[in-house]
Amino acid sequence: SQTIHQWPATLVQPVGSPLSLECTVEGTSNPNLYWYRQAAGRGLQLLFYSVGIGQISSEVPQNLSASRPQDRQFILSSKKLLLSDSGFYLCAWSVRDRNQPQHFGDGTRLSIL
Amino acid sequence: AQKITQTQPGMFVQEKEAVTLDCTYDTSDQSYGLFWYKQPSSGEMIFLIYQGSYDEQNATEGRYSLNFQKARKSANLVISASQLGDSAMYFCAMREGMEYGNKLVFGAGTILRVKS
Numbered sequence A: 001s002q003t004i005h006q007w008p009a010t011l012v013q014p015v016g017s018p019l020s021l022e023c024t025v026e027g028t029s030n031p032n033l034y035w036y037r038q039a040a041g042r043g044l045q046l047l048f049y050s051v052g053i054g055q056i057s058s059e060v061p062q063n064l065s066a067s068r069p070q071d072r073q074f075i076l077s078s079k080k081l082l083l084s085d086s087g088f089y090l091c092a093w094s095v096r097d098r099n100q101p102q103h104f105g106d107g108t109r110l111s112i113l
Numbered sequence B: 001a002q003k004i005t006q007t008q009p010g011m012f013v014q015e016k017e018a019v020t021l022d023c024t025y026d027t028s029d030q031s032y033g034l035f036w037y038k039q040p041s042s043g044e045m046i047f048l049i050y051q052g053s054y055d056e057q058n059a060t061e062g063r064y065s066l067n068f069q070k071a072r073k074s075a076n077l078v079i080s081a082s083q084l085g086d087s088a089m090y091f092c093a094m095r096e097g098m099e100y101g102n103k104l105v106f107g108a109g110t111i112l113r114v115k116s
Helices: none
Strands: A003-007 A010-013 A019-026 A032-038 A044-052 A055-058 A065-070 A074-077 A089-092 A106-113 B010-014 B019-020 B031-041 B046-052 B064-069 B075-077 B088-094 B110-115
Touching: A003 A089, A010 A019, A019 A032, A019 A089, A019 A106, A032 A074, A044 A065, A044 A074, A055 A065, A074 A089, B010 B019, B019 B110, B031 B064, B031 B075, B046 B064, B046 B075, B075 B088
Parallel strands: A010 A106, B010 B110
Antiparallel strands: A003 A019, A019 A074, A032 A044, A032 A089, A044 A055, A065 A074, A089 A106, B019 B075, B031 B046, B031 B088, B064 B075, B088 B110
């Protein structure tokens, strides 16, 4: 069966520090991969998605970037965190079939001090 | 304009009763898909049910059913026989047409509280 791993679960970082969040998927090949951010009590905002290795589409211009160095690995990064980067970050994967759902990791709670 | 509208910020339901969570959507595509997710306080997103725009019958998954009214562009989630464990945030989401990457657009969510 397919599983998605996302870490760390929580992270506290100072303003101006770098960021790297990692997400890996097991049990499937060539998945679509997604990064979302969720502000407290709000809906999900799509940040990046990828349909293949090295292919990244950005939905919202911002302080963050994403990379997909391997088929089932998706990384969210920042060179210098801002206070506004605080939030709950979720990674998700899906198969190519557009009638199938996205499946989410457990998320990372990021607090910027 | 909002693509997905969930007009109920919060809902209460008595245990063992049924509850309907509203979702309306806006699209000009003929082919699209609607998804419902549950998010408990722990944060993970759990897929509940899916309805395709060409599906003639309303989707059902156990205690979850989707009241799909295409002409009204609504896709309400019905939870029957509510349980305390159903207390969570619920999100409606839409995948439009042949959208590259199968992207989803999410509504703002509805918080459901089940009372004993």
